[in-house]
Each structure stands twice: as C-alpha cells, then as structure tokens.
Amino acid sequence: xxxFASIREQxxxxxxxxxxxxxxxxxxxxxxxxxxIHIGNNRYSLRVDGKSYLVQISGNNSHLEIxxxxxxxxxxxxxERMRALRELMSKSKSASGEIGIxxxxxxxxxxxxxxxxxxxxxxxxxxxxxAMKMENDIKVHENGVVKKIAxxxxxxxxxxxxxxxxxxx
Amino acid sequence: xxxKILIANxxxxxxxIARTCREMGIAIVAVxxxxxxxxxxxxxxxxxxxxxxxxxxxxxxxxxxxxEIAKETGAEAIHPGYGFLAENAAFARKVEQAGLKxxxxxxxxxxxxxxxxxxxxxxxxxxxxVVPGTESAxxxxxxxxxxADSIGYPVLVKASAGGGGKGMRLVEKSADLKxxxxxAQREAGSAFGDSAVYIEKYVxxxxxxxxxxLADNHGHTIHLGERECxxxxxxxxxxxxxxxxxxxxxxxxxxxxxxxxxAKSCGYRNAGTxxxxxxxxxxFYFLEMNTRLQVEHPVTELVTGLDLVRExxxxxxxEEMTLSKNINCFWGHAVECRIYAEDxxxxxxxxxxxxxxxxxxxxxxxxxDSGVTAGNExxxxxxxxxxxxxxxxxxxxxxIDKMLRALRExxxxxxxxxxxxxxxxxxxxxxxxxKFTTDFIKENPQLFEGQSQKENIAALAAVIYYLRxxxxxxxxxxxxxxxxxxxxxxxxxxxx
Numbered sequence: 001x002x003x004f005a006s007i008r009e010q011x012x013x014x015x016x017x018x019x020x021x022x023x024x025x026x027x028x029x030x031x032x033x034x035x036x037i038h039i040g041n042n043r044y045s046l047r048v049d050g051k052s053y054l055v056q057i058s059g060n061n062s063h064l065e066i067x068x069x070x071x072x073x074x075x076x077x078x079x080e081r082m083r084a085l086r087e088l089m090s091k092s093k094s095a096s097g098e099i100g101i102x103x104x105x106x107x108x109x110x111x112x113x114x115x116x117x118x119x120x121x122x123x124x125x126x127x128x129x130x131a132m133k134m135e136n137d138i139k140v141h142e143n144g145v146v147k148k149i150a151x152x153x154x155x156x157x158x159x160x161x162x163x164x165x166x167x168x169x
Numbered sequence: 170x171x172x173k174i175l176i177a178n179x180x181x182x183x184x185x186i187a188r189t190c191r192e193m194g195i196a197i198v199a200v201x202x203x204x205x206x207x208x209x210x211x212x213x214x215x216x217x218x219x220x221x222x223x224x225x226x227x228x229x230x231x232x233x234x235x236x237e238i239a240k241e242t243g244a245e246a247i248h249p250g251y252g253f254l255a256e257n258a259a260f261a262r263k264v265e266q267a268g269l270k271x272x273x274x275x276x277x278x279x280x281x282x283x284x285x286x287x288x289x290x291x292x293x294x295x296x297x298x299v300v301p302g303t304e305s306a307x308x309x310x311x312x313x314x315x316x317a318d319s320i321g322y323p324v325l326v327k328a329s330a331g332g333g334g335k336g337m338r339l340v341e342k343s344a345d346l347k348x349x350x351x352x353a354q355r356e357a358g359s360a361f362g363d364s365a366v367y368i369e370k371y372v373x374x375x376x377x378x379x380x381x382x383l384a385d386n387h388g389h390t391i392h393l394g395e396r397e398c399x400x401x402x403x404x405x406x407x408x409x410x411x412x413x414x415x416x417x418x419x420x421x422x423x424x425x426x427x428x429x430x431x432a433k434s435c436g437y438r439n440a441g442t443x444x445x446x447x448x449x450x451x452x453f454y455f456l457e458m459n460t461r462l463q464v465e466h467p468v469t470e471l472v473t474g475l476d477l478v479r480e481x482x483x484x485x486x487x488e489e490m491t492l493s494k495n496i497n498c499f500w501g502h503a504v505e506c507r508i509y510a511e512d513x514x515x516x517x518x519x520x521x522x523x524x525x526x527x528x529x530x531x532x533x534x535x536x537x538d539s540g541v542t543a544g545n546e547x548x549x550x551x552x553x554x555x556x557x558x559x560x561x562x563x564x565x566x567x568x569i570d571k572m573l574r575a576l577r578e579x580x581x582x583x584x585x586x587x588x589x590x591x592x593x594x595x596x597x598x599x600x601x602x603x604k605f606t607t608d609f610i611k612e613n614p615q616l617f618e619g620q621s622q623k624e625n626i627a628a629l630a631a632v633i634y635y636l637r638x639x640x641x642x643x644x645x646x647x648x649x650x651x652x653x654x655x656x657x658x659x660x661x662x663x664x665x
Binding site: 005014018054067069070071073074 | 525576578579580582585588592621622624625628630631632634638640
C-alpha cells in the first residue's frame with residue numbers, strides 16, 4: 001500500500017507493507033527502522049535509523065499539525081484510496097460556478113443528508129456512499145446551495161456517476 | 170521602601186514586576202479584566218481585584234478604577250508597566266494627586282517627551298543631535314532648495330499630515346527636488362486634504378539603537394549602555410540585544426552622553442530609554458524618549474547585573490539607586506526574542522486560542538519572562554505577545570547559538586507562535602555577522618518562506634502516526650467482535 005504525506009505542496013510517498021502486528025515503511029527503496037513512543041500531551045519520542053527526535057502531533061487523522069525543533073509542518077496524510085477519492089472530487093468541478101459531485105467509486109447510496117435548495121458550508125456531509133463495506137462521507141468543499149440531487153437513497157451508482165450539483169457562492 | 174504596591178498592567182510585565190516585589194518583601198495588588206482571571210499574574214499576587222470588563226478601555230485604561238483600588242487596598246504606589254497608562258501624563262498626575270507614588274517619571278517629563286515637536290526643540294536646545302530638516306511646512310521651491318542644500322542629500326520630502334508612505338519622496342540630488350516636492354504636495358493633498366510637506370535628512374542604512382537611562386532624586390542621572398533593536402517587523406521590535414555590534418567605546422560614550430543630556434533636559438526621574446537612529450556614517454540622531462520601562466529591558470539586566478524594576482522601586486521610594494556612574498562596558502552578551510501568538514504560515518495573522526501544552530526551555534543562560542501557562546486562553550482583545558525569551562553568553566555568537574537552542578526547545582501547543590520565523594532571522598548570515606538595518610526583514614522576503622529542515626522526519630512521523638491510528642481502529646473492531654462472540658457463547662451456555 002502507498003501512503004502519501006504532503007507538506008506545503010511537497011509530496012512524500014511511502015510504501016507500506018503491513019502484517020498483523022507491525023508495519024514496514026519504505027521510501028525510495030529505503031526501509032526506516034522506526035519507533036514512536038507517546039510521552040503524553042501529544043508529545044512523541046521518535047527514533048528513526050538511530051536518530052532521536054521530539055515530535056508534537058496534533059490534529060485529526062488526515063490533517064496533522066507537527067512541531068519539530070521549533071518548526072511547524074502541516075501534514076496531510078492519505079492512502080491511495082483516499083487520494084483517488086479526493087482527486088475525483090476536485091476533477092468534477094465545472095467552471096460555471098456549478099459543481100457536479102460524482103461518485104468516486106462504485107457503491108451504494110445509503111443516506112442523503114441534504115435536500116434540494118439547502119444551503120451547505122464547506123465540510124458538510126452531503127451523502128453517504130457505501131463501497132467495499134466502508135462508509136464514505138461525501139463532503140462539499142465549497143459553500144453553496146444544493147441545486148439538484150441526481151440519486152436516491154438505497155440505489156447503486158457507478159464510478160463517476162453524477163450524484164449532486166452544488167451552485168457555489 | 171514601599172510595603173505594598175498596585176501593578177496596573179497584565180500578563181508578562183505584571184508578573185515581571187511582581188517577582189521583584191516578592192523578592193523585596195513588597196506586597197502585590199493585581200488588577201485584572203474578566204478575560205484575565207486565570208492568568209498567572211493574578212494568582213501570583215498577594216491581593217487581586219477585578220476590573221469588571223473585557224476591553225482595555227473598560228479595564229486597564231480606567232485610571233479612576235485603578236486609583237480607587239490602590240487606595241482601598243492600602244497600596245502606596247502604582248507601577249504602570251509598559252503600554253496602557255505608562256506614558257499618560259494625566260494618569261501620573263492623578264496618582265500623585267491621590268497621595269500615591271507613580272513608579273515612573275514626573276508627569277512633566279512624560280508631557281515634554283510625548284510631544285514630538287516640543288521634544289525636538291528641547292533636544293536642539295540641549296545639544297542632542299536630531300535628524301536635520303525643516304521645522305514647519307516649506308513655502309517655496311527656493312526654500313526647499315536652500316534647506317536641502319544645507320542638510321545635504323539624500324533628503325526625504327514628507328507630508329506634514331502623513332503616514333503610510335503617502336506623500337513621501339526620496340530625493341537623491343538637487344535636480345530632482347522641484348518635481349519631487351510638487352508630486353509629494355499633490356499626493357498629500359489628495360490623501361490627507363493637506364498639501365503641506367516638509368524636508369528632512371534621509372537617514373541611510375539606519376540602525377535603531379537605544380540607551381537605557383536611570384535618574385534618582387539624589388542628583389544622579391546615568392546611562393546603562395545600549396540596546397540594538399533594528400530587527401523590526403511592521404515597526405515592531407522582535408529581536409533585541411545588548412551590546413550592539415555596531416558601537417565601539419568612542420561612539421558608545423558619545424551616544425550615552427547625549428542620552429543623559431536628553432534625560433536631564435526634561436527633568437527626568439526613574440527608568441527611561443532614549444532612542445536613536447544611527448546612519449551608515451555612524452552619525453546618530455535622537456528619535457524619541459520612551460518614558461517608561463521598555464519591553465526589552467532584560468537584555469540590559471543580563472549584561473549589567475542590575476534589576477531595573479528594583480531600581481525603579483528604589484527611585485520612586487526616594488532612595489538612592491544602586492549605581493551612580495555610567496556603565497560603558499558589559500558582562501557578556503544578551504539576546505531577547507519576543508514570542509508573539511501569530512501564525513507565520515498565515516501572514517502573521519493573530520493566532521488566538523487555548524494553550525493546551527506549554528513547556529519553555531531551560532538550561533544555562535536561558536531566561537523566560539512569560540505571562541501565560543497551559544490552560545490560558547489567548548484572546549484577540551490584547552497584545553499578542555505572550556512571552557520574552559532571553560539568552561546570555563560570553564559573546565554575541567554564543568548568545569545567538571544559545572537562543573537557537575532555546576527556541577527549538579520551546580514546547581507550545583494549541584496556538585501558533587512566530588518561533589519558526591525567529592529561527593530564520595537568527596540563522597540569516599547578515600544577522601549573524603551584525604550587518605543589518607531597520608529594513609532587514611523588508612529586504613529579505615525569503616524569511617517568510619516555509620521551513621523544510623526536518624520535513625522528511627515530519628512526513629515519516631505523520632505516516633507512522635496515521636498507520637497507528639488505523640491499526641487501533643481495527644483492533645477496537647476486533648475486540649468488539651470478540652466480546653460479541655463471547656456474549657453469544659455465554660448466552661448459549663446460560664440457556665443450557
């Protein structure tokens with residue numbers, strides 16, 4: 001599996017091989033010998049290939065704020081699947097101020113959280129798409145109004161099928 | 170000496186003053202706004218009284234409230250700190266009229282130095298050099314030419330009502346003067362509704378160097394040497410040091426003498442600071458006098474061994490101050506960095522919020538004058554400076570190395586600070602070599618770019634953290650499955 005960490009537009013790609021107990025982490029063919037020990041208060045003692053660091057990590061799962069040696073690193077972490085989802089979402093934007101939101105993966109619409117005419121804010125969940133037994137929250141990235149809902153709850157959708165249209169503010 | 174004083178200020182400086190009071194056996198009365206109730210300066214004090222309000226205008230700036238509380242609590246004197254009412258002559262006067270002592274200069278000195286034109290005239294009379302120029306608006310091209318010729322090029326043409334660089338022109342040679350004056354007048358007229366302009370000498374490659382002065386009521390007025398404060402952003406100092414890398418004994422002697430003259434000319438008492446600009450030819454000009462304790466006073470304390478707040482208290486109580494002679498040579502070198510709660514990744518926008526974790530650096534030669542602790546809320550209502558970090562070592566280069574070490578050790582979560590920016594300034598080759606002017610930050614836009622020194626480590630840490638969270642989620646899922654399985658087994662067993 002690939003995991004990406006982007007810091008201020010710099011992309012770092014890691015290759016992960018996981019078994020039940022541990023993960024092996026590679027970058028450009030180099031395997032890191034690593035250990036991350038939680039000390040408390042979001043502080044971690046990190047050891048990498050014999051070197052030692054104090055790392056402060058806060059934020060949620062994918063958007064992390066990391067502080068090392070007095071410097072901030074806003075990091076977005078995502079695996080291949082999440083990246084594919086996100087890229088599709090941004091591709092489906094149209095230039096007209098109307099944003100078509102398409103299904104990033106084939107699946108089943110299990111829940112629709114909005115109605116036509118609703119005002120939505122960036123980050124709001126629009127609907128839930130279930131795929132590979134995982135529930136994916138489809139979120140809006142701009143403020144706007146729901147112009148059209150093209151699907152119904154309980155129906156399957158194909159990849160790239162239009163789900164909703166949002167007119168952005 | 171006083172038995173009890175009131176500190177009419179908040180956070181960092183209130184705590185700084187209170188610490189010296191505690192050491193001297195003086196009881197401390199703190200006053201605080203609604204938002205400051207949980208700040209360390211409040212619980213550190215012997216007595217604390219609320220000012221009931223949020224904004225500075227409702228609280229720390231209401232002289233009547235402050236004087237009333239001082240009288241009620243039996244405080245004999247009021248220390249204003251810096252900012253707020255520290256340079257308010259009317260407040261100093263009211264305090265004295267109420268039968269209390271104002272721990273600062275006489276109201277008359279504050280008034281004289283607070284008025285730019287009056288201060289300039291006073292300095293010319295006292296023989297302290299000021300930036301040469303016209304005292305009032307110029308009336309003709311001929312007058313402009315005569316003035317510029319007499320003070321020497323380059324000159325600045327400035328709008329009398331000016332500000333923000335509007336109506337300002339830099340003129341390098343006589344031939345460009347006429348058109349520059351006309352352009353400045355037009356611009357000033359449309360920007361401020363007043364086309365008056367004046368001319369002053371353009372100070373080339375300016376450095377901001379200030380002298381600490383002390384004056385008691387026993388006939389002593391002395392200076393304690395200089396502080397270099399050229400590293401400024403939006404006209405706000407961010408790094409200060411003592412001594413300055415620019416001065417030698419000769420120039421220090423001359424500037425120190427001028428600083429003492431300036432203080433004497435306005436009948437100064439207590440601690441004050443005389444600010445100068447020094448140009449590329451090492452000529453110095455009086456800028457203004459700050460009639461209070463300065464934010465950056467700790468660097469002077471570290472290289473002179475004096476406690477300036479103690480000196481202020483001694484002087485205000487009518488006692489003799491510790492020294493009666495100027496200090497011209499120093500013990501080592503000190504550097505101060507101001508820690509602002511601002512986001513360097515977001516154009517230095519204020520970064521308010523709750524401090525969730527705070528552990529300042531320790532170790533040999535490190536002093537932290539902080540006003541906050543974990544659990545405190547940094548609000549948008551007040552100044553974003555949360556702390557001052559000061560390092561000392563035997564020479565400048567070592568003191569800077571120590572500051573770099575200390576800043577990297579600073580642990581703070583919940584809000585962002587300008588520490589990454591400070592690191593970049595301290596590492597810059599021109600800062601390290603001591604060759605910089607007040608335009609240093611403006612001239613080095615690369616200081617604002619993101620850091621990347623430990624980026625690879627940050628990326629790896631993020632990935633390990635991410636995988637661990639994912640793993641944990643899976644495990645939690647397994648446990649739930651297990652427990653569900655167990656409960657079914659149990660049910661079957663019990664049903665038997």
